[in-house]
Amino acid sequence: DQQVKQNSPSLSVQEGRISILNCDYTNSMFDYFLWYKKYPAEGPTFLISISSIKDKNEDGRFTVFLNKSAKHLSLHIVPSQPGDSAVYFCAASLNRDDKIIFGKGTRLHILP
Amino acid sequence: DTAVSQTPKYLVTQMGNDKSIKCEQNLGHDTMYWYKQDSKKFLKIMFSYNNKELIINETVPNRFSPKSPDKAHLNLHINSLELGDSAVYFCASSQGLGVEHPWTGELFFGEGSRLTVL
Numbered sequence: 001d002q003q004v005k006q007n008s009p010s011l012s013v014q015e016g017r018i019s020i021l022n023c024d025y026t027n028s029m030f031d032y033f034l035w036y037k038k039y040p041a042e043g044p045t046f047l048i049s050i051s052s053i054k055d056k057n058e059d060g061r062f063t064v065f066l067n068k069s070a071k072h073l074s075l076h077i078v079p080s081q082p083g084d085s086a087v088y089f090c091a092a093s094l095n096r097d098d099k100i101i102f103g104k105g106t107r108l109h110i111l112p
Numbered sequence: 113d114t115a116v117s118q119t120p121k122y123l124v125t126q127m128g129n130d131k132s133i134k135c136e137q138n139l140g141h142d143t144m145y146w147y148k149q150d151s152k153k154f155l156k157i158m159f160s161y162n163n164k165e166l167i168i169n170e171t172v173p174n175r176f177s178p179k180s181p182d183k184a185h186l187n188l189h190i191n192s193l194e195l196g197d198s199a200v201y202f203c204a205s206s207q208g209l210g211v212e213h214p215w216t217g218e219l220f221f222g223e224g225s226r227l228t229v230l
Binding site: 002032034036041042043044045046049089091093099100101102103104105 | 116147152153154155156157160168170202204216217218219220221222223224
């Protein structure tokens with residue numbers, strides 16, 4: 001029962017270009033969406049979040065877009081840097097008090 | 113100065129044994145969690161404690177028992193280990209809810225404890 005789906009297990013992007021990571025969800029009641037980044041042998045670290053009342057949130061090189069009608073969100077990284085190579089997890093929650101449900105992650109490779 | 117620390121980092125044991133993983137956070141957070149990342153790479157929540165009180169208990173076998181002696185610690189004890197328990201277990205914490213702490217969904221994770229059951 002995958003409520004949060006990341007259908008691309010991996011993605012390779014040239015340094016300096018835009019990286020676009022995609023995520024789909026099934027539960028229309030989710031009201032909060034998050035992206036986490038994970039390096040090998042480390043725990044995930046919070047990157048950026050967006051409330052369901054918004055369709056865009058930007059933080060430096062990172063922008064998250066939310067399309068509620070399509071139940072889809074994406075993370076844009078521009079420009080991509082070598083240090084962005086990591087696994088990116090999309091996540092969602094029903095409300096502030098509820099558990100955060102994670103996708104399987106997408107491994108991003110930034111090519112020199 | 114590590115914010116969320118788990119021990120041990122690696123654990124190899126035989127089926128049927130009992131083992132514990134300890135977690136401590138020095139962030140002053142009210143809520144702590146255990147997540148499991150299995151071979152399929154899903155990060156699934158197992159338990160959540162708020163101020164030592166269990167608030168989330170997912171469908172986890174009774175062999176898994178969390179214990180929170182105080183709000184800075186959340187330990188995970190696993191009885192009668194099975195092969196399927198092999199995974200990476202992540203501890204995490206988050207700030208409690210309140211007007212002075214707008215919820216961002218930010219969890220602070222430990223480095224993970226890789227459990228291998230033989």
